[in-house]
Amino acid sequence: xxxxxxxxxxxxxxxxxxxxxxxxxxxxxxxxxxxxxxxxxxxxxxxxxxxxxxxxxxxxxxxxxxxxxxxxxxxxxxxxxxxxxxxxxxxxxxxxxxxxxxxxxxxxxxxxxxxxxxxxxxxxxxxxxxxxxxxxxxxxxxxxxxxxxxxxxxxxxxxxxxxxxxxxxxxxxxxxxxxxxxxxxxxxxxxxxxxxxxxxxxxxxxxxxxxxxxxxxxxxxxxxxxxxxxxxxxxxxxxxxxxxxxxxxxxxxxxxxxxxxxxx
Numbered sequence: 001x002x003x004x005x006x007x008x009x010x011x012x013x014x015x016x017x018x019x020x021x022x023x024x025x026x027x028x029x030x031x032x033x034x035x036x037x038x039x040x041x042x043x044x045x046x047x048x049x050x051x052x053x054x055x056x057x058x059x060x061x062x063x064x065x066x067x068x069x070x071x072x073x074x075x076x077x078x079x080x081x082x083x084x085x086x087x088x089x090x091x092x093x094x095x096x097x098x099x100x101x102x103x104x105x106x107x108x109x110x111x112x113x114x115x116x117x118x119x120x121x122x123x124x125x126x127x128x129x130x131x132x133x134x135x136x137x138x139x140x141x142x143x144x145x146x147x148x149x150x151x152x153x154x155x156x157x158x159x160x161x162x163x164x165x166x167x168x169x170x171x172x173x174x175x176x177x178x179x180x181x182x183x184x185x186x187x188x189x190x191x192x193x194x195x196x197x198x199x200x201x202x203x204x205x206x207x208x209x210x211x212x213x214x215x216x217x218x219x220x221x222x223x224x225x226x227x228x229x230x231x232x233x234x235x236x237x238x239x240x241x242x243x244x245x246x247x248x249x250x251x252x253x254x255x256x257x258x259x260x261x262x263x264x
Contacts, residue, residue, distance in 0.1 A: 036182055036183060036263040036264070037153055037184065037263060037264065038153060038184045038232075038233040038263065039151050039152070039153040039154055039184065039186045039232060039233060039261055039263050039264075040152050040153050041149065041150075041151055041210070041230065042064065042068060042071070042149075042150040042151055043062065043063055043064060043065055043149065043150050044147065044148070044149045044212045044213065044228075045060060045061065045062040045063070045133075045148050045149075046060065046145075046146065046147035046148070046212070046213035046215070047059065047060040047135075047144070047145065047146040047147070048060065049143060049144070049215070049216075049217035049223070053082070053142050053143070054140035054141075054142075055137070055140060055141055055142070055143065055144050056136065056137050056139065056140050056141075057134060057136045057137065058134070058135045058145075059132055059133065059134040059135070060132070060133060060146065060148075061130050061131070061132055061133075062094075062130070062131055062132075062133050062148045062150070063129065063131075064126050064128045064129065064131065064150045065128060065150065065152075066129070067128075068150070068152040069152050069153065069264075070125075070152055070154050070155065070156055070264040071124075071125055071126060071150060071151065071152045071154065072122055072125075072126070072150065072151055072154040072159050072261065073094065073122065073123040073126040073148060074104070074120060074121070074122050074148065074150075074151070074188050074259075074261075075092060075101070075120070075121040075122070075123070075133060075135070075146065075147075076118070076119075076120050076121075076146060076147045076188070076190035076212070076226075076228040076257075077089055077092075077106075077117075077118065077119050077120075077121070077135055077145075077146050077190070078116075078117065078118050078144070078145045078146070078191070078192035078226035078255075079117050079137070079141045079142075079143065079144045079145070079192070079224075080115045080116055080117070080141060080143050080192070080194060080217075080223070080224045081111045081115040081117070081141050081142060082115070082141070082142040084111075084112065085111065085139060085140075085141070086111045087137050087138045087139035087140070087141050088107060088117075088137065088138055089107075089119060089135060089136070089137060089138075090136045090137055090138045092133065092134065092135050092136070093132075093134045093136075094123055094126060094127075094131050094132075094133055095127055095131035095132065096132070100124060101122070101123045102121060102122055103119065103120075103121055104120045104121055105119065105120045105160075105163040105164075105165060105257045105258065106119025106120060106165060106257045107119045107257075108165030108166060108255045108256060108257045109165075109167045109192060109254075109255025110167050110255070114169070114194050115142075115194065116192040116194040116224060116253055116254065116255040117192060117255055118165070118190045118191065118255045118257040119190075120163075120189075120190055120257050120259050122159060122160060122259075124156055124159055126150060133146070133148055142223075143217040143223050143224055145192075145215070145224060145226035147212050147213040147226075147227075147228040148212075149188065149212050149228065149230065151186065151230075151261060153263060153264050154261050154262065154264055155262040155263060155264045156264065158262055159261060159262055160260065160261065160262065161180060161181045161185060161259070161260030161261070162178055162179050162180060162181060162259075162260050163178060163257070163258060163259040163260065164177060164258055165255070165256055165258065166255065166256045167254075167255055168252075168253075168254050168255075168256075169252065169253050169254075173206075173242050173243060173244045173245065174191065174193075174242070174245065174252060174254045174256065175240050175241060175242035175243070176189065176241050176256045176258045177238050177240050177241075178238070178239050178241070178258050178259070178260050179237065179238055179239075180234060180236050180237060180260045181236055181260065181262070182236055182262055182263055183233075183234075183235050183236050184232070184233040184234070184263045185232055185233065185234050185236065185239070185260050185261060185262060186230055186231065186232030186234070186260075186261040187230065187231050187234060187241055187258055187259065187260050187261070188212075188228065188229070188230045188258065188259055188261065189209075189228065189229055189230075189231075189257065189259075190226065190227070190256065190257050190258075191203060191225075191226060191227045191228075191243050191254060191255070191256050192224050192225075192226050192255045192256075193224060193225040193245060193252060193253070193254050194224055194253040194254070202214075202225060202245070202246045203225050203227050203243045203244065203245050203246070204244045204246070205227065205229035205241075205242070205243055205244075206231075206240075206243070206244070208231055209229040209230065209231045209241065209242075210229055210230055211228075211229050212227075212228035212230060213226075213228055214226075214227035214229075215227070229241070229243075232261075233263075239260070241256070243256075
């Protein structure tokens with residue numbers, strides 16, 4: 001099928017910007033073959049877990065590059081409640097402001113029994129330079145682990161496509177499948193693995209994924225291993241995000257959240 005640009009003789013990106021329409025949506029409207037540019041990774045960061053077992057907030061620095069076009073910040077949060085507590089994220093700030101930060105997926109996982117939770121948030125067009133990200137909770141949780149990544153080339157009208165999550169006690173490896181919509185999408189995930197004994201469990205993203213961060217929280221018992229990764233550019237359709245688990249004594253109680261980033 002010929003591209004819509006060849007049919008009408010006008011650059012498709014120009015049409016999209018003039019009319020504030022996502023390039024992928026133009027393809028859906030016209031039935032023409034509309035190629036999308038690839039999303040590009042910018043930077044990654046993560047928090048450093050503390051030994052405190054009553055954490056109400058977590059903060060760290062993230063450096064967003066300058067001159068980015070159609071950028072997005074993805075923030076991943078993994079946490080573990082203690083006892084019968086059901087505390088959740090109350091707010092997130094970037095450079096001191098909560099404006100525009102939106103829940104993309106979650107929380108996935110569970111609280112009762114074997115607590116582990118994950119969630120993903122996003123901010124369109126984040127300010128460049130070094131900014132502090134702070135994640136606040138409704139009460140004191142046992143452990144928090146967070147990470148973030150910035151990308152460019154993401155649709156600013158509908159930046160987040162499909163998503164999926166899981167709450168599992170199945171054996172290694174653990175995975176989640178996202179049914180993506182557009183070609184050249186990128187999928188971002190976060191994993192939480194409950195750990196109750198030493199040696200602590202460890203995780204590695206599948207070789208088709210790029211690690212954003214991966215580390216254990218707390219140096220003693222009763223923490224969580226958490227990790228983030230991304231995969232893409234991907235063709236439209238099912239995209240599997242998978243982590244291999246090592247050194248785990250017992251059932252791998254896990255939670256995962258994953259979202260599709262739509263190309264501009």
